[in-house]
Amino acid sequence: MTLSEWVVNSLDEDYAFDFEVRPTEGFEADTRDRHGDQVLPSPFYIQLKASEGFGDSESVWHDFATDFLVEDCLQASIPVVLVVCDRSREELYWTVIQRYCWDVLDTDHEGWREQDTKRIHVDRDPLADAIALDKLRGAIREAEHRISTRQRVASSRRGTLQHPVRMHVASASAVREYKQELVDDAVGLADAGHPEQACRNLLEVCQMAEDGVATVEAYRHLLELREIEGLPVAFAKVRFAREGARLATQYDHEAPMEAFRDHYEAAWEFIENQFVGAKYLGPSGLPVRILDVNRMQLLEGNGAEMTARVQYGSEFTDLQAPTVAGNDEFELLVSGAPTNPRADACDERAHSFDTADLRDVPAAAICADCGLSRETIQQWLSHDVPTVCDSCGDVVYENPIEMEIPEPGGQLHCSDCRR
Numbered sequence: 001m002t003l004s005e006w007v008v009n010s011l012d013e014d015y016a017f018d019f020e021v022r023p024t025e026g027f028e029a030d031t032r033d034r035h036g037d038q039v040l041p042s043p044f045y046i047q048l049k050a051s052e053g054f055g056d057s058e059s060v061w062h063d064f065a066t067d068f069l070v071e072d073c074l075q076a077s078i079p080v081v082l083v084v085c086d087r088s089r090e091e092l093y094w095t096v097i098q099r100y101c102w103d104v105l106d107t108d109h110e111g112w113r114e115q116d117t118k119r120i121h122v123d124r125d126p127l128a129d130a131i132a133l134d135k136l137r138g139a140i141r142e143a144e145h146r147i148s149t150r151q152r153v154a155s156s157r158r159g160t161l162q163h164p165v166r167m168h169v170a171s172a173s174a175v176r177e178y179k180q181e182l183v184d185d186a187v188g189l190a191d192a193g194h195p196e197q198a199c200r201n202l203l204e205v206c207q208m209a210e211d212g213v214a215t216v217e218a219y220r221h222l223l224e225l226r227e228i229e230g231l232p233v234a235f236a237k238v239r240f241a242r243e244g245a246r247l248a249t250q251y252d253h254e255a256p257m258e259a260f261r262d263h264y265e266a267a268w269e270f271i272e273n274q275f276v277g278a279k280y281l282g283p284s285g286l287p288v289r290i291l292d293v294n295r296m297q298l299l300e301g302n303g304a305e306m307t308a309r310v311q312y313g314s315e316f317t318d319l320q321a322p323t324v325a326g327n328d329e330f331e332l333l334v335s336g337a338p339t340n341p342r343a344d345a346c347d348e349r350a351h352s353f354d355t356a357d358l359r360d361v362p363a364a365a366i367c368a369d370c371g372l373s374r375e376t377i378q379q380w381l382s383h384d385v386p387t388v389c390d391s392c393g394d395v396v397y398e399n400p401i402e403m404e405i406p407e408p409g410g411q412l413h414c415s416d417c418r419r
């Protein structure tokens with residue numbers, strides 16, 4: 001019942017595992033009724049265990065034969081999930097067995113592969129709702145990435161003429177060595193005058209699972225090899241610098257931190273000079289003016305996208321900055337240099353609006369001097385904005401809520417006309 005929205009197939013006794021599961025994901029609302037849910041290409045096995053209760057409020061566990069863990073789970077080509085049922089609580093708890101073996105047993109229990117049995121502990125994090133299922137789905141994707149990486153490294157070490165009967169995955173140390181070799185090869189290619197091939201090798205290292213010092217060095221060399229020749233590269237360098245700095249901190253590899261900061265600052269300087277203030281033609285045909293970009297700190301907002309505050313037509317809104325700068329649907333009309341929308345804006349209450357626009361379509365009114373819309377001036381600059389009095393026709397700076405009188409037509413009257 002817990003996995004009733006997914007495809008769950010029982011396996012017969014010839015298999016080492018109890019179930020094969022294929023997660024599903026709903027289509028967009030307008031197609032769901034006609035097509036149902038989409039089966040994702042991310043199958044995994046479940047090994048199900050149960051107990052009447054555990055004398056621990058923090059975790060549950062099961063003891064496995066070491067041969068089963070090494071020869072079946074770690075040789076599986078897809079993730080294997082241990083699901084433990086605590087019957088006393090009627091709850092299910094889970095962990096990905098490969099990840100547990102790699103990150104817990106290999107790290108903290110040296111020599112465990114020579115033992116007869118090994119206990120796997122599982123935190124009491126119930127598989128009870130959509131959020132928990134989404135977490136499981138994410139863990140499956142991460143495990144797939146790691147398995148793929150380890151298979152690839154093992155294949156490169158094995159040689160093209162050797163074909164093992166069973167699947168083989170590389171150890172963590174072999175993955176680290178392989179990634180470092182790719183980084184060293186990329187440095188050699190760059191020194192020999194082949195920067196494009198070097199960048200491809202370095203990107204390959206960054207995209208592989210099993211992050212570590214080699215990944216940090218790959219980001220550092222990528223930043224050094226790429227010259228800022230346009231906004232897409234500048235935004236990419238911001239992303240590489242932030243990711244490299246995050247991993248450098250995570251793995252206590254502080255040597256390249258200064259280089260990450262330097263590249264980050266240089267990329268932001270380019271963005272502030274060329275992107276802020278730029279004008280684009282949006283996919284709907286409306287003009288897009290870049291007012292500002294939300295600049296996160298080097299070690300802030302892990303994985304978050306950079307948001308651009310824009311005037312989209314006359315509407316003040318947010319868009320993803322790299323999307324605007326690097327998407328063909330946005331046509332660059334005018335570069336941001338040397339403008340600064342905030343510095344170039346009119347002083348408060350000095351904006352020049354067309355009176356007819358303010359009266360008939362105030363949301364679309366735009367200042368004739370600085371080009372900012374009434375909404376942008378109010379929300380972004382926090383300036384007072386004018387309103388047209390329906391009695392005398394004057395442009396006044398009074399709160400429309402205070403001006404409105406509950407009468408037919410809902411007309412607005414300035415304070416002088418209300419006397």
